[in-house]
Amino acid sequence: MKVLVTGAAGLIGSNVVKILEEKGAKVIALDDFSSGNYKNIKDIKGGVICADILDESIYLKLPKVDAVIHEGAITDTILKDDKKMIMVNFEGFKNVFNFCLKKKTKLVYISSAGVYGDGPSPMKESQAARPLNAYAYSKYLCDCHASQFMGKKILPLLVGIRYFNVYGPGEYHKGSAASMIYQLYLQMKAGKRPRVFKSGEQKRDFIYVKDAARITVDALGLKKDLIVNVGTGKARSFNDIILALNKAMGKNLEPDYFDNPFTGLYQDFTEADISLLKKNFQTPPKFSLEEGVEDYFANYLSQFEQ
Ligand SMILES: NC(=O)c1ccc[n+]([C@@H]2O[C@H](COP(=O)([O-])OP(=O)(O)OC[C@H]3O[C@@H](n4cnc5c(N)ncnc54)[C@H](O)[C@@H]3O)[C@@H](O)[C@H]2O)c1
Structure with a gap:
């Protein structure tokens, strides 16, 4: 299996790359290195592409892959530049989405528990979003965009992951x-x-990155589209x-x-609330x-x- 991982030099992306390669997948790691660290992927066996997900010309050069795991985003939630935040996180996501659409590729993209804002806990995927900052709003926009296409077989698989607090x-x-x-x-x-x-x-x-990354990779094996919380519960x-x-x-x-x-x-x-996670994944966080x-x-x- 050939997988494109965006945001591959970041915390979770680099752990996803590691797990995929351990499983024998061929990985293409894409990152613009705006915040991620090259040291995180220095041992990668696959290819590295230094590119910005906003740059539409890059998608013409990318090879055909079986799946995309889209981790790349501005993750500094207190960044004051709302335009930049929404541009990279939402417009960048749409570029990746359109690439998958064109190539008929599975897509696992990353949303965030931030979309729940100050909503009630335990937080359930079905509850109303209450984004409290531009970061959370950018992720909410991704979920709204993806939700329109879920279950419509427009992509072989479309999964949104809402991580809680990842460390590691x-x-x-x-x-x-x-x-x-x-x-x-x-x-x-x-x-x-x-x-x-x-x-x-x-x-x-708080969820350990080894669990968060493993569940993200496991999502490629799901049989149906969904948006799912990834926390410990x-x-x-x-x-x-x-x-x-x-x-x-x-x-x-x-x-x-x-x-x-x-x-x-x-x-x-x-x-x-990890009921949906437990229902759809064989191995919940360990x-x-x-x-x-x-x-x-x-x-x-x-x-x-x-
Ligand atoms: N860490 C958490 O607790 C947490 C919680 C919820 C959601 N998330 C989401 O998970 C994903 C991964 O987060 P992380 O913690 O690994 O963050 P990170 O900042 O370590 O990784 C993000 C990566 O994206 C890259 N990137 C940023 N803008 C880019 C662009 N325009 N083009 C290409 N690459 C770009 C960065 O260089 C970085 O390597 C993000 O989408 C983030 O919003 C993380």
């Missing part, structure tokens, strides 16, 4: 957009007490992350709580937060300088 190896380039796990790890590694909003009981659905607190990091790192650093400046605007609890943090630290963070 390959996120070192992401700066303030990196996971809470990595941010707190960096503070603790420097011997500082991990700083979190009072009283650390805010909860998020278990919200965990910032205090839980600190406990898991302390254990993995052999430290005993107390949290340093500070007042949340976004009180009233900040979501204290987000969790995926890693608990503790197992993910342990694997991340033991096999990656402790092994080299990021």
